[in-house]
Amino acid sequence: MWASGFALRVEWALKLKGIEYEYVNEDIPFNKSEELLRLNPVTKKIPVLVYNGKPLAESLVIIEYIDETWKEGYSIMPKDPYDRAQARFWAKFADDKCTMPLFHVFSTEGEAQQKAVEEAREVFKTLEKALEGKKFFGGDCINYLDLAIGWFAFWLPIIEETVSISMVDDENAPLLKAWFGNFLEVDVIKSILPPRDKTCEMSKMRREQLLSAE
Numbered sequence: 001m002w003a004s005g006f007a008l009r010v011e012w013a014l015k016l017k018g019i020e021y022e023y024v025n026e027d028i029p030f031n032k033s034e035e036l037l038r039l040n041p042v043t044k045k046i047p048v049l050v051y052n053g054k055p056l057a058e059s060l061v062i063i064e065y066i067d068e069t070w071k072e073g074y075s076i077m078p079k080d081p082y083d084r085a086q087a088r089f090w091a092k093f094a095d096d097k098c099t100m101p102l103f104h105v106f107s108t109e110g111e112a113q114q115k116a117v118e119e120a121r122e123v124f125k126t127l128e129k130a131l132e133g134k135k136f137f138g139g140d141c142i143n144y145l146d147l148a149i150g151w152f153a154f155w156l157p158i159i160e161e162t163v164s165i166s167m168v169d170d171e172n173a174p175l176l177k178a179w180f181g182n183f184l185e186v187d188v189i190k191s192i193l194p195p196r197d198k199t200c201e202m203s204k205m206r207r208e209q210l211l212s213a214e
């Protein structure tokens, strides 16, 4: 699943740490490999990190594990316990509250879509509170929370283009909009992004599939 935002989180973390890795693609959701089902029999989802023969699932859990296992080099988790807890809080908020409205905007039309758009605008406006007075969620440099939220910077404008509706813009969430640009300009991040044109094409195709399946 080359365009997965959850897999991107892990690749970004590995790259920030300068860890060499082998990337294995999965054909999600209809053609999962035997190996994926063996490595992650619980949720059967990607990403899965395998290190020393031991598998680990859940992208945010994996990022923390990477930071704790390779202590040298780039610090991904904030040093201060309160900052660390706050970063986890906002990462959870993004996963729990932002992803679903966005999916509904993507997969519906008409009134249901309009309702989801309003909800999405509201939660992204709330999310940008964590950015106030800072260039990145991590402060002057990117950290755990930037990686956790990072896939929105890539995917949200593609979803907006697919449905021709703006959600994160200079009017609704100017700080978040500016952060999209700043985050995608970071060298490590830029070096691991799916091809935009191919992703847009896939996004449009997927929306058609979802709408016709209703």
Ligand SMILES: N[C@@H](CCC(=O)N[C@@H](CS)C(=O)NCC(=O)O)C(=O)O
Pocket: 001, 004, 005, 006, 007, 028, 029, 044, 045, 046, 047, 057, 058, 059, 060
């Ligand atoms: N909470 C999980 C979400 C992972 C996830 O949703 N992965 C998707 C691909 S983007 C997947 O494997 N879907 C297959 C399925 O739902 O069966 C994480 O952060 O790792």
